[in-house]
Amino acid sequence: MLKIKSVEFLIGELSKWPGVGPKTAQRYAYSILKNALQNSTAAGGGVPQASVQNVDALIQALENIKTGVRLCPSCFNFTEEVDRCYFCSSPERSKHTICVVEEPSDIERIESSGAFKGCYHVLHGVIAPLMGVTPDKIKIQELVQKVSENSVEEIIFALDLDLEGETTILYLTQALSGLPVKLSRLAQGVPMGSDMDYLDERTLGRALQNRVEIIDQPSFDKR
Amino acid sequence: MLKIKSVEFLIGELSKWPGVGPKTAQRYAYSILKNALQNSTAAGGGVPQASVQNVDALIQALENIKTGVRLCPSCFNFTEEVDRCYFCSSPERSKHTICVVEEPSDIERIESSGAFKGCYHVLHGVIAPLMGVTPDKIKIQELVQKVSENSVEEIIFALDLDLEGETTILYLTQALSGLPVKLSRLAQGVPMGSDMDYLDERTLGRALQNRVEIIDQPSFDKR
Numbered sequence: 153m154l155k156i157k158s159v160e161f162l163i164g165e166l167s168k169w170p171g172v173g174p175k176t177a178q179r180y181a182y183s184i185l186k187n188a189l190q191n192s193t194a195a196g197g198g199v200p201q202a203s204v205q206n207v208d209a210l211i212q213a214l215e216n217i218k219t220g221v222r223l224c225p226s227c228f229n230f231t232e233e234v235d236r237c238y239f240c241s242s243p244e245r246s247k248h249t250i251c252v253v254e255e256p257s258d259i260e261r262i263e264s265s266g267a268f269k270g271c272y273h274v275l276h277g278v279i280a281p282l283m284g285v286t287p288d289k290i291k292i293q294e295l296v297q298k299v300s301e302n303s304v305e306e307i308i309f310a311l312d313l314d315l316e317g318e319t320t321i322l323y324l325t326q327a328l329s330g331l332p333v334k335l336s337r338l339a340q341g342v343p344m345g346s347d348m349d350y351l352d353e354r355t356l357g358r359a360l361q362n363r364v365e366i367i368d369q370p371s372f373d374k375r
Numbered sequence: 376m377l378k379i380k381s382v383e384f385l386i387g388e389l390s391k392w393p394g395v396g397p398k399t400a401q402r403y404a405y406s407i408l409k410n411a412l413q414n415s416t417a418a419g420g421g422v423p424q425a426s427v428q429n430v431d432a433l434i435q436a437l438e439n440i441k442t443g444v445r446l447c448p449s450c451f452n453f454t455e456e457v458d459r460c461y462f463c464s465s466p467e468r469s470k471h472t473i474c475v476v477e478e479p480s481d482i483e484r485i486e487s488s489g490a491f492k493g494c495y496h497v498l499h500g501v502i503a504p505l506m507g508v509t510p511d512k513i514k515i516q517e518l519v520q521k522v523s524e525n526s527v528e529e530i531i532f533a534l535d536l537d538l539e540g541e542t543t544i545l546y547l548t549q550a551l552s553g554l555p556v557k558l559s560r561l562a563q564g565v566p567m568g569s570d571m572d573y574l575d576e577r578t579l580g581r582a583l584q585n586r587v588e589i590i591d592q593p594s595f596d597k598r
Contacts, residue, residue, distance in 0.1 A: 161439065170403070176394075179480075180395075182480045184440060208441070213384050217404075218430050230382065255405070
């Protein structure tokens with residue numbers, strides 16, 4: 153694909169996506185090209201394709217994203233609604249429990265578990281001073297304000313278990329310390345389907361520390 | 376990203392790309408979304424990103440592809456030029472040697488070797504009756520016509536070494552048999568940097584069959 157400026161431009165744009173290198177971008181660009189020409193009358197490509205990509209549909213999808221999607225003013229999740237997002241405007245979701253996540257994509261993960269029926273608060277990042285992300289750059293002030301103004305009963309932190317996530321939880325715990333709200337975090341322990349042989353020491357240590365008494369099996373002696 | 380139609384639509388479109396499943400498409404969609412909102416005034420995402428994707432630039436790139444890129448009328452490579460593609464219109468490329476490839480992307484691979492200074496012919500597929508690709512669906516007739524009308528001296532087949540590639544070479548050899556043109560194919564043998572331990576029997580057999588006499592080392596006896 154040498155000497156074709158518009159293809160190089162497209163490859164350049166696609167290369168900016170997460171996990172997409174020049175080779176993958178090239179592959180995508182060729183696929184788009186092929187389909188663009190297949191849809192036009194000038195072409196007549198040979199191989200029938202299982203999923204013909206319509207370039208117009210892709211452009212339309214991007215335009216929709218650009219013009220239609222905003223941040224929910226309450227929880228900062230992405231939304232298309234006029235006012236608040238699906239969760240914030242749903243009468244079925246408890247407004248008293250708020251799950252704090254780093255990115256909107258984390259919401260989908262939590263929703264798929266089906267174990268949470270409250271609302272969310274998206275920080276849009278975690279505190280990382282070395283990366284230049286100070287507490288004022290993420291939606292921390294908005295969370296504190298929401299908690300102090302509304303009847304929030306519990307805040308669940310669902311952040312990554314790394315240094316930045318821990319720092320953010322620590323910071324938020326202090327920032328919310330004066331308010332009458334219960335703070336909690338996701339349980340740490342052995343993941344489902346795991347093999348004891350391959351567990352790391354810290355996970356196993358935490359799982360032992362936070363061990364849970366077996367109470368729902370009547371045949372066990374309860375100590 | 377539940378309940379947001381335009382995001383689901385974008386994910387659907389991205390999922391049609393080669394090698395992109397719903398998970399990867401989701402990741403790309405979130406990245407586009409994040410940057411769309413970061414570029415608009417309404418947002419204020421926290422984490423600074425190394426490469427901010429401008430959605431407008433992406434849309435522009437797709438529009439350029441849609442309107443600007445056509446197939447070269449001579450070799451069926453992609454081109455932006457008004458008349459013929461870079462190779463067909465360049466006075467430095469020999470019009471007497473034609474390299475036959477399956478897809479335009481193969482041209483870049485061959486160009487990167489720097490070993491070919493002729494022109495190309497893109498078949499846009501290979502003969503695959505089981506997939507419904509009969510000889511009339513790919514650019515075979517156009518090649519035969521080009522060879523009979525112009526002073527083509529040699530045709531080099533650079534197709535995949537699979538059943539479809541071999542079938543296509545066989546078909547083309549018969550179709551071109553009456554014409555005064557030399558037909559050749561890429562040498563088969565041991566690839567560069569390969570380990571003798573891991574070569575398959577067929578490659579090794581072919582490499583032995585097609586062994587090359589060492590003639591450029593004067594210290595060797597020439598038999």
